[in-house]
Amino acid sequence: MDSVTLDRIDLEILDHLQKNSRMSNADLSRELGMAPSGVLERVKKLEQKGVLIQYTARVNPEAVNQNLLAFIFIKVADGLGCDETDRLLAAIEAVQEVHHITGEDCYLVKIRVASSNELMQLMRTAFRDIPNIISTRTTIVLETVKENQHIVIQRETQDDK
Amino acid sequence: MDSVTLDRIDLEILDHLQKNSRMSNADLSRELGMAPSGVLERVKKLEQKGVLIQYTARVNPEAVNQNLLAFIFIKVADGLGCDETDRLLAAIEAVQEVHHITGEDCYLVKIRVASSNELMQLMRTAFRDIPNIISTRTTIVLETVKENQHIVIQRETQDDK
DNA sequence: TATTTGTGTGAATAATGTTCGGTGAAATAT
DNA sequence: ATATTTCACCGAACATTATTCACACAAATA
Numbered sequence: 001m002d003s004v005t006l007d008r009i010d011l012e013i014l015d016h017l018q019k020n021s022r023m024s025n026a027d028l029s030r031e032l033g034m035a036p037s038g039v040l041e042r043v044k045k046l047e048q049k050g051v052l053i054q055y056t057a058r059v060n061p062e063a064v065n066q067n068l069l070a071f072i073f074i075k076v077a078d079g080l081g082c083d084e085t086d087r088l089l090a091a092i093e094a095v096q097e098v099h100h101i102t103g104e105d106c107y108l109v110k111i112r113v114a115s116s117n118e119l120m121q122l123m124r125t126a127f128r129d130i131p132n133i134i135s136t137r138t139t140i141v142l143e144t145v146k147e148n149q150h151i152v153i154q155r156e157t158q159d160d161k
Numbered sequence: 162m163d164s165v166t167l168d169r170i171d172l173e174i175l176d177h178l179q180k181n182s183r184m185s186n187a188d189l190s191r192e193l194g195m196a197p198s199g200v201l202e203r204v205k206k207l208e209q210k211g212v213l214i215q216y217t218a219r220v221n222p223e224a225v226n227q228n229l230l231a232f233i234f235i236k237v238a239d240g241l242g243c244d245e246t247d248r249l250l251a252a253i254e255a256v257q258e259v260h261h262i263t264g265e266d267c268y269l270v271k272i273r274v275a276s277s278n279e280l281m282q283l284m285r286t287a288f289r290d291i292p293n294i295i296s297t298r299t300t301i302v303l304e305t306v307k308e309n310q311h312i313v314i315q316r317e318t319q320d321d322k
Numbered sequence: 323t324a325t326t327t328g329t330g331t332g333a334a335t336a337a338t339g340t341t342c343g344g345t346g347a348a349a350t351a352t
Numbered sequence: 353a354t355a356t357t358t359c360a361c362c363g364a365a366c367a368t369t370a371t372t373c374a375c376a377c378a379a380a381t382a
Contacts, residue, residue, distance in 0.1 A: 003226045014225075017218035021182045024370095026338055038361045040340070054219040056310065057178035063212040064175075064314045065164045069260070071232075071269060090307040098306035099230070108232060108300065114315065139269065145259035146251040149217065149310065153225045154275065185339090187369055199330050201371070 004049050009034075011153050013042060014051070018150045021055040066112050069141040070119055074107040077132035082106070088130050094122060105137070116140075165210050170195075172314050174203060175212070179311050182216040227273050229280060230302040235268040238293035243267070249291045255283060266298070277301075 006014075009032060016023055016031065025043070029036040046052045061067070076085055082100070089098045089109060097110035113119050119138075127133060167175075170193060177184055177192065186204070190197040207213045222228070237246055243261070250259045250270060258271035274280050280299075288294060 004224050006225065014218070014220055018220060020216055021218040022216040024338060025340090034360095035362050036338080037340075037342090037363080041360075049224065050221050051224040052218055053221045054309075055181055055183040056217060056219060057175070057182040057213055058215040058217060058310055059175055059179060059312045059314075060211050060214045061312060063165050063210065064167065064312060066312055066314075071262070086306045093313040095307065096310060097308045099302040099308075100304040100306065101232070102301045102303060108302070112312065140263045141269070142261040142263060145247045145261065146256065147258045147260075148215075149219055149257060151220045151222060151225060151227055151273065152254040153220075153227075185369060186371090196331050197369080198332080198371075198373090202329075 004051055006051070006153070010042060010046060010051075013039070013046065014151075014153065017043075017052065017055075061112060065114050068113050068115055068119060069144065070111050070113075071139045071141070072107075072109045072111060072123075073101075073105040073137040073139075074109060075105045075134040075136075076107065076130075077134055085130055085132060088126075092122065092126050094118075165212055167212070167314070171203060171207060171212075174200070174207065175312075175314065178204075178213065178216075222273060226275050229274050229276055230305065231272050231274075231280060232300045232302070233268075233270045233272060233284075234262075234266040234298040234300075235270060236266045236295040236297075237268065237291075238295055246291055246293060249287075253283065253287050255279075 012032060013028065016028060025036045025039050028043075029039045032039060043052070061069070074089075076082065085107075086098065089095055089107065092111075094111050094113045095109055096112055097108075099108045100106060101108045111119070111122070113122065123136065123138075127136070173193060174189065177189060186197050186201050189204075190200045193200060204213070222230070235250075237243065246268075247259065250256055250268065253272075255272050255274045256270055257273055258269075260269045261267060262269045272280070272283070274283060284297065284299075288297070
């Protein structure tokens with residue numbers, strides 16, 4: 001995906017929608033001082049261009065008994081041809097993130113479960129199906145200070161009409 | 162935060178809104194086979210209870226020139242009294258996540274920037290203001306296979322009317 | 323047996339979403 | 353220089369939705 005040209009209005013739209021995706025078009029248009037139809041067109045264009053990729057609700061993990069967050073580093077046998085391993089890891093519902101990383105290990109996996117018990121079960125059952133795992137290292141999160149996906153877009157990197 | 166009682170309808174609402182937070186109440190009500198007003202009441206209650214904590218739009222990082230994702234492990238001097246360090250780290254816009262973790266290091270920080278250049282600058286300037294940093298270890302993400310915050314809520318952990 | 327509480331309905335109304343023809347400015351072609 | 357295309361936006365019209373509120377019903381409680 002290559003970079004896209006966004007002007008100041010686009011950036012404002014993105015900022016607002018990242019903060020509250022349920023904000024109405026009408027409110028957005030009032031904030032931006034333009035007609036609702038104009039805003040709608042821009043939002044649709046941002047979706048088409050692949051800038052806005054999803055509107056999602058964040059659920060408080062603790063409110064729904066998902067009290068354990070862990071990062072697992074996984075070393076697998078072959079550095080190339082990891083597609084199948086990618087697929088298997090990504091298919092696990094509790095797995096929120098799968099990254100290929102630099103360094104000794106191949107994967108960094110972020111996983112959210114109810115308890116350490118459930119984590120153990122997952123690693124025994126789900127990971128058993130992944131053939132080329134050599135080793136895993138797990139880091140448990142004791143407390144989360146900040147967690148969001150909000151991207152503050154630097155103006156310098158973008159064209160500005 | 163203690164756990165909350167959610168029935169099957171609540172879980173369906175959460176699932177739908179996590180997949181698409183811009184889904185209209187009307188569509189939700191049709192999916193669930195109940196009146197829009199009833200759905201609205203439930204959604205508001207989920208917000209009140211602190212289950213639904215935010216509606217957010219996800220922006221494609223690559224589309225806006227945020228091509229570098231890194232995880233930084235930070236060791237700080239005193240294990241206790243980290244509030245100020247928490248605050249300083251969380252205040253950095255490029256920092257998406259700050260976690261206290263188990264093990265040798267104290268913090269795991271997820272950071273998203275435009276380039277390795279920007280990462281270096283951040284670590285020189287922003288981190289300079291954090292007095293008690295002993296050491297940092299950085300892992301660069303080569304490729305992200307999966308990334309979301311979607312929580313699939315296990316029915317067994319919840320009451321079911 | 324009364325009463326309260328919680329959850330939902332249905333209708334009414336305010337507000338929003340969405341479409342579409344038209345306008346003006348900037349970019350491009352002639 | 354002039355015509356033409358393209359683009360983003362406006363504004364009005366209409367379809368759809370959000371939101372409120374009085375009421376109903378069932379379960380829990382007094």
